[in-house]
Amino acid sequence: MNLATPTTDLLHHYHAALLEHHSMMTHPLHGLSDQLNKDFDVSKWPTTRHEEWKYTSLKALSQIEFSLEASSDSKKLKSYLESLPFYHTEAHHLVFVNGLFHSELSRLIPSEEKTVSSTYVHASLIPEQLAKVIGISCPAERDELRKLNNLVLHDGLSIQLPKGQTATQVYVYQLIDSEQPFAVHSRNLIHLAENAECKVVEHFAAFGNKSHWFNPTTEIQIDAHARLEYCLIQTQSDVGFFTGLSYLRQSDSSQLSHHTISTGGRLIRNNLDLILDGSHIESHMNGLYMLTNDTLVDNHTLVDHQRPHSNSNEFYKGIMDGKSCGVFNGKIFVRQAAQKTNAFQSNRNIVLSPDASVYTKPQLEIFADDVKCSHGATSGQLDEESIFYLRSRGLSHAQAKALLTKAFAGEIVERIPQPELRAYIEQQIDQRF
């Protein structure tokens, strides 16, 4: 750690403070987190010289002095939650504020306590279950961000579903409300045993005009024939940073639908790693990102087809306005054993303003011959002819533009199963255009 340049100085202090903080008490996940790599080395902090971070600079993030303390205002949080249409639905509602479970605002179904709860609760209730999932993403930990998460391990969602069980819909709210810049390094642990099924929505939001940073790690194991629907919604403000890793491992005949919706944040980096360790798997990954102002969204996805007869389908769409920058990097690996694989990927972007930019890099690496793989990437603007058509029908230019943009986004939104959620996202889009 001799590389204490001004840009990494603050990070170095932050890390040191975290170490000290954690040495003073026993972590709720102690014993479970022993094998995790916590050797954070500030000199290895990602820069744009790394191929994986070519377009995404973390410089601004490393210049923030994060505090370890945060105070929150329950009243404000409550009124915010009340404003969300899906908060009122009959479901599990887990609210985490500044990295800790907020029991007052949360609503859980007591009969399902052993299957759906917070990670800290499950750590004391069913530690042997958690041990099976925690750390499965280790091979995917490519950078120092994960090590910070390993060190802090804030509270997060835990779903441990036994064979054949179906859990009630789960909503997770990760909120930051702090007077000082604050970072949350939450950890979600999900294990669906054979034939289990559940639907999860994870919502990220923050309050105040101070910088905040979400750095979550989600580890998911989906056993044979199990089905998971996971939706990530990021609605941060222009002072919000997000760097997350979702690591999913699927077994034979399991099904996954994963949605990532990013509507705000100064810098959003989503890493989605999907390991298809079985046959006849079906995976769908959808993404919608729409930013404006001086912001950046970076979706890095990896699909690793390891065995034959699996299908993956990836569809990401971006609408870039203002000075925003959209980055997409989609890797598809097809191993030699993974014959009869179908892997499709598509990334489409609309650039609305002259200062916005799009960097996309679809990447196929194929080692098996009997496969069907394709990818497509486009970048363009709204079709002039379509706008003209709508204008000839009496719509104003702005209305025509808004209608077409909404239609463009709609293709992703309509794939989300929960009507309350769709309504919420549509409302977000309406506000924008």
Place this chain on the structure above:
Amino acid sequence: MSKNDNSILEEITSSEYKYGFETIIETDNAPKGLSEDTIRFISNKKNEPEWMLEWRLKAYRQWLTMKNPLWANVSYPQIDFQDIIYYSAPKQKKKVNSLDEIDPELRKTFEKLGISLDEQKRLSGVAVDAVIDSVSVVTTFKTKLAELGIIFCSMSEAVHEHPELVRKYMGSVVPVNDNYFAALNSAVFSDGSFCYIPKGVRCPMELSTYFRINTAGTGQFERTLIVADEGSYVSYLEGCTAPMRDENQLHAAVVEIVAHDHAEVKYSTVQNWYPGDKEGKGGIYNFVTKRGICSGAYSKISWTQVETGSAITWKYPSVILKGDHSVGEFYSVAVTNNRQQADTGTKMIHIGKHTRSRIVSKGISAGKSQNSYRGLVQVFKRAEQARNFSQCDSLLMGDQCGAHTFPYIEVNNPSAQIEHEATTSKIGEDQLFYCNQRGIDTESAVALIVNGYAKEVLNQLPMEFAVEAQKLLAVSLEGSVG
């Protein structure tokens, strides 16, 4: 069907390199190794002016500070740059005016390659600047071209006779410090071709060079410079075959193209260097920097390549679209077999307004080979109405090979319209079945399908080359392609 398939693939993988023979000519070699002395030796041998030597030394000093790039999707043992002979010229200094004066051994080599100069001269009207190990042996049709004011000569000649043009353009598209191998080439380049088309002239014939790597342990470092002045047109062909060798040979060439207003340059390559044997022993390392700049409005540069040879191919013919309304094209068929590795693609840099580019890349991998497409489409902020279409398809033959695509798309202007699509698949069983039931056996069917698959690119080649390219495809995938 699968058994049949396997036997076909077996045949493909076991086919031997047809052009493996060595011409025995005495050569005048530089001592092995690379130092400032080697560069002085080369420069001295070629009787170069002082500025040229300075230029080389500057490049060498830059090169010393650079590192061998490792990002490409290829693996090979470290190259020992001190174990290479940097200069080797056939000992035949007499100037030749007619083909009859050429060393008979040399002429036999060309005949074996199927491009006897006499035949070329008589039949196709192609001017051939044959480069055998670094020095141009013969330049034909020169007088005819000279009448039009076209300069087409070897680089060493150009340095002496047209220093003002060489000084102006050399290194203007690929700067000496552009990359590791370009710097190396700038320091030690032995020879190459120089071509200048004056204003408004349409070159009446296809210009062509035939490169051969001959002496064992020789690195060949050609440098080609093509300048097309306003409103001119030229089609340039480059073809390569090399004899069989066990030792790996390094080839680091640089090709620069400058197209002024309304000029058009078409550059076609058929590359069939020794790919190494079945176990991946030997073969050429082909690390090439090719770049063109459309510096004028409405100019056009088109790259067409058929890559079947080399143990390792590492090349990205690029176009910088600087002039408004300029056009860049890239058509490529890359075939890899046995243990060949290819990392090839293109860069289209859109700087000017209304610039257009088109990329069609077809990869065919067989045996245990790895074939990668790596491309960049970059749209600068002021490149209004830029348009790009990219298509990169991969065909896999056999389950031991790999196909990879790494397309980079960087858009900084909202009016740009960029499309990229890529597919990977094997030859469809339904397609084979259809052919079979029409009485075409599986082998011919595979040939038919592969030819059809590559057609889009082969169609871009000049007539004289298209035949040879088809032959090369056939040789590379022998056993299945007729």
